[in-house]
Amino acid sequence: MYVINKIVGWAVSPIGVALALGVAAIVCARLKRARAAKWIGIGAIAWLWIWMTPIMGRVTGVPLESEFLVDGRVPTVESFPDADAIVVLGGSMGIETNLSNYAEMWTSADRIWQAARLYKAGKAPKILATSSRVEEKTFPLLRDFGIPEDALGTVDDARNTEEEAKSIEKMRIKKILLVTSAWHMKRARMMFERYAPSVEVVCAPADFENSMMAAKGFSITDLLPDFNAYATNCYAFHEWIGLAGYWVFR
Numbered sequence: 001m002y003v004i005n006k007i008v009g010w011a012v013s014p015i016g017v018a019l020a021l022g023v024a025a026i027v028c029a030r031l032k033r034a035r036a037a038k039w040i041g042i043g044a045i046a047w048l049w050i051w052m053t054p055i056m057g058r059v060t061g062v063p064l065e066s067e068f069l070v071d072g073r074v075p076t077v078e079s080f081p082d083a084d085a086i087v088v089l090g091g092s093m094g095i096e097t098n099l100s101n102y103a104e105m106w107t108s109a110d111r112i113w114q115a116a117r118l119y120k121a122g123k124a125p126k127i128l129a130t131s132s133r134v135e136e137k138t139f140p141l142l143r144d145f146g147i148p149e150d151a152l153g154t155v156d157d158a159r160n161t162e163e164e165a166k167s168i169e170k171m172r173i174k175k176i177l178l179v180t181s182a183w184h185m186k187r188a189r190m191m192f193e194r195y196a197p198s199v200e201v202v203c204a205p206a207d208f209e210n211s212m213m214a215a216k217g218f219s220i221t222d223l224l225p226d227f228n229a230y231a232t233n234c235y236a237f238h239e240w241i242g243l244a245g246y247w248v249f250r
Contacts, residue, residue: 021040021043025041049225054213058213061183061211064240077123077204081123082124085153086118087176088112088114088179089178089180089184090131090134095136103137103138107207111206114206127147139152162191169195175199177204178201181235182208185205189201190243210232
């Protein structure tokens with residue numbers, strides 16, 4: 001199921017749809033249907049252009065994050081209740097030990113900062129990090145933030161949010177502060193409600209990328225293609241597809 005989800009997710013992604021339209025345009029051209037080929041080709045370019053613009057972040061990304069703002073602002077760590085553990089979902093750090101001894105922070109590394117802030121604010125006695133090789137990827141940064149070794153823990157190796165929730169359920173923790181990117185929190189919460197029903201989950205999101213961009217106000221350049229915007233828009237697209245899938249099949 002994990003592999004199938006990955007394949008389907010790619011197929012319906014902005015680039016997957018654009019490639020499918022491109023192939024359809026080529027097929028139409030080979031069949032001497034020039035008019036259809038032209039409009040399908042234009043559609044492929046327009047589709048990809050739209051998803052590469054920052055303005056799409058306001059349409060698809062901001063609605064994912066807005067629920068977790070408080071009076072229009074990112075909540076402070078002091079505003080969260082105490083819990084038994086801080087669970088920080090993977091996907092924010094990477095390492096290739098054949099290349100380097102040091103981990104790399106990816107765009108969602110704010111999750112690690114948030115987990116450290118919550119711990120230092122006394123909100124929970126331990127941090128549980130998910131994903132593979134967290135001892136090499138995530139723990140070094142948390143140690144740099146001053147988190148003691150005995151406060152660090154791992155979750156059974158899990159490849160996605162569903163498996164992370166199932167692993168937390170097995171640990172019999174009563175209450176957690178769930179840390180992930182704000183754009184991913186809706187779906188993460190849904191997964192934990194379904195697959196970890198005995199755990200009380202308090203959402204403590206980080207990484208409000210779309211809301212931060214929207215707060216800057218509109219600029220004409222928001223209508224122009226931007227690589228970083230394309231990446232964040234793809235994340236948002238993936239989240240909406242995931243939410244729709246779980247709403248349909250639950």
